[in-house]
Amino acid sequence: MPHGIWNGTLSFGLVAVPVRMVSATRDRDVHFHQVDIETGERIAVQRVCEADGQEVPWEDVGRGYDLDGQLVTLTDDELAAASPERTHTIEIEEFVDLAAIDPAQFDHPYFLVPGSESEGTTRAYQLLRDAMASTNQVAIGRVVLRSSEYLVAVRQREDLLLLTTMLFADEMRDADQIEAVPTGSTGQPSRGEVAQAVKLINAMTRDFDPAGYENRYRARLTDLIESKHKTRRKVEPPVEDDAAAAPAPDLMAALKASLERAGRD
Amino acid sequence: LWNGTVAFGEVIFPVKLYSVVQEHRVRFREVHLSDGGRIIHRRVGSESEQEVPNDRIRKAYEISEGNQVVLEDEEIAAARGSNAKVIQIEHFADGGEIDPVYYDRPYLLGAQPGGEHAYRVLLAALEQTGKVGIGRFTLRTREQLVALAPHGEALRLYTMRFADELVPTAELDIPTASRKPSGRELEMAERLVDTLAQEWEPDRYEDRHRDAVMALIEQKASGGEVKVRAAAEPPPTPDLLAALEQSLAAGAGRKRERAPAKGGRGSKVGSGPKAGSGSKVGSGQKAGSGSKARSR
Numbered sequence: 035m036p037h038g039i040w041n042g043t044l045s046f047g048l049v050a051v052p053v054r055m056v057s058a059t060r061d062r063d064v065h066f067h068q069v070d071i072e073t074g075e076r077i078a079v080q081r082v083c084e085a086d087g088q089e090v091p092w093e094d095v096g097r098g099y100d101l102d103g104q105l106v107t108l109t110d111d112e113l114a115a116a117s118p119e120r121t122h123t124i125e126i127e128e129f130v131d132l133a134a135i136d137p138a139q140f141d142h143p144y145f146l147v148p149g150s151e152s153e154g155t156t157r158a159y160q161l162l163r164d165a166m167a168s169t170n171q172v173a174i175g176r177v178v179l180r181s182s183e184y185l186v187a188v189r190q191r192e193d194l195l196l197l198t199t200m201l202f203a204d205e206m207r208d209a210d211q212i213e214a215v216p217t218g219s220t221g222q223p224s225r226g227e228v229a230q231a232v233k234l235i236n237a238m239t240r241d242f243d244p245a246g247y248e249n250r251y252r253a254r255l256t257d258l259i260e261s262k263h264k265t266r267r268k269v270e271p272p273v274e275d276d277a278a279a280a281p282a283p284d285l286m287a288a289l290k291a292s293l294e295r296a297g298r299d
Numbered sequence: 300l301w302n303g304t305v306a307f308g309e310v311i312f313p314v315k316l317y318s319v320v321q322e323h324r325v326r327f328r329e330v331h332l333s334d335g336g337r338i339i340h341r342r343v344g345s346e347s348e349q350e351v352p353n354d355r356i357r358k359a360y361e362i363s364e365g366n367q368v369v370l371e372d373e374e375i376a377a378a379r380g381s382n383a384k385v386i387q388i389e390h391f392a393d394g395g396e397i398d399p400v401y402y403d404r405p406y407l408l409g410a411q412p413g414g415e416h417a418y419r420v421l422l423a424a425l426e427q428t429g430k431v432g433i434g435r436f437t438l439r440t441r442e443q444l445v446a447l448a449p450h451g452e453a454l455r456l457y458t459m460r461f462a463d464e465l466v467p468t469a470e471l472d473i474p475t476a477s478r479k480p481s482g483r484e485l486e487m488a489e490r491l492v493d494t495l496a497q498e499w500e501p502d503r504y505e506d507r508h509r510d511a512v513m514a515l516i517e518q519k520a521s522g523g524e525v526k527v528r529a530a531a532e533p534p535p536t537p538d539l540l541a542a543l544e545q546s547l548a549a550g551a552g553r554k555r556e557r558a559p560a561k562g563g564r565g566s567k568v569g570s571g572p573k574a575g576s577g578s579k580v581g582s583g584q585k586a587g588s589g590s591k592a593r594s595r
Contacts, residue, residue: 043533047491047546050533056471058400059464066358069369070344070351077356078345081329085336095338098330099516105337106516107330112525116511123533129492133395134499137448138319138405138455145466147473150535156476157484158539164480165488171496176504182324183508192468196400203501207321207407209453214315214409217452221415223423231424234308235391239430242392244401244462250435251442254378259360262368269374281304281312285417292308 052149307388312414
């Protein structure tokens with residue numbers, strides 16, 4: 035059974051399901067480490083106290099908050115006292131439609147897996163999963179992870195419950211806070227232009243196939259490492275093509291030309 | 300954050316990129332608990348433990364044990380690709396087809412002077428079709444897969460996760476029950492879901508933990524002690540069917556009316572972490588406490 039980054043209980047009415055949280059994403063990035071080019075030695079990061087220059091062991095590292103110039107220190111246990119219930123329990127507060135949630139509010143996805151192999155736990159888990167699937171609803175609750183509180187959405191995905199941490203509404207910037215978002219009479223489109231753009235969009239529509247996109251950055255980085263490893267020669271920087279293309283002077287003409295081209299492809 | 304152009308077909312218009320996320324979380328820094336000194340990170344040789352100046356530090360990739368390739372930052376930059384100034388839309392897809400789990404970070408697009416008209420044409424056409432544009436562009440040093448979606452009066456841009464960055468569920472070895480939930484259990488669970496179903500109102504949720512943490516900090520700053528208390532975890536449900544029945548009875552099958560989203564909240568915050576933001580949250584589960592709270 036996978037290790038959880040958080041173990042606790044998901045509660046739904048009077049039904050309590052022990053669960054573990056595991057990340058739903060995995061890091062596929064190319065990772066570098068740091069080296070000292072003079073000695074070839076690997077670099078390590080040391081935590082050092084500014085007061086005496088001595089290395090500080092991890093157990094002796096606490097959290098500090100600068101309150102008007104006064105540094106207040108807190109331990110993890112003290113922090114957990116802020117919302118003790120939520121550090122162990124996700125209480126489902128309501129169910130909502132997935133489509134009603136702004137996807138920008140979703141932060142990190144995790145899988146919730148049953149916390150034990152007992153029949154009671156696994157059945158309660160399956161029951162909640164199936165009830166949400168058949169009603170097409172997403173459960174909303176809160177949890178405290180690493181001393182921060184998160185709003186979370188829990189839903190069925192394949193055989194599992196997927197939990198996504200969410201931003202609070204006040205952590206998101208609205209479009210009306212940004213002047214560069216054109217509104218009112220600025221650049222108002224005509225019906226004919228929108229109709230033409232709709233045609234172009236339809237002509238350029240394909241199914242969304244997530245596995246069909248290659249991570250080209252990762253591929254190029256891997257190639258570059260291999261080529262330097264083989265040739266030992268410096269990698270040439272790419273020819274810069276940073277000049278911004280000129281905007282289309284005649285929008286309608288550009289839409290029509292694009293549509294013709296899309297039709298030919 | 301970034302200036303460039305959006306290109307779809309032969310339509311090209313200049314845009315600016317803005318971050319959507321503005322965090323308000325309480326930020327801590329590391330301190331040395333025994334003397335309250337600030338902690339700094341020092342880069343040292345892993346064996347010599349001698350501090351290494353920044354200009355001697357390079358990135359290296361380990362091909363195999365003891366065999367590494369050292370790269371300069373400008374060499375790594377060669378991987379970024381050539382479309383550094385263009386968000387190139389490759390195709391469009393049905394917005395409803397995309398599981399939100401693929402969306403990673405959200406951004407907002409604004410128009411640069413001269414781009415307003417095309418911006419609004421694309422926005423209106425996406426809105427009308429329910430579609431999103433899928434494309435690529437380079438943010439800082441790396442090329443990202445992105446989705447352009449309408450949101451109110453603005454175009455949103457989401458960086459996207461690649462499919463292989465999601466853990467396949469088959470790789471998680473999940474215990475399953477030997478007996479599936481019965482039809483009766485499922486039906487009752489569905490009724491319970493319905494009882495708790497609400498319209499989604501994101502503004503109803505506030506980060507109350509933030510206030511609680513700030514209160515803790517202030518308490519400690521004025522010399523107060525912080526009591527460490529642990530909450531008991533509820534025990535697993537012994538009898539699933541009985542728990543469902545009791546939950547439904549407590550909710551009494553009432554479809555609760557929601558109080559206005561704004562106002563009437565906030566003042567309740569002090570009444571304990573279980574109070575729930577909207578009074579009705581959880582009220583059905585704790586018989587007796589619900590009806591009073593709801594009459595506001």
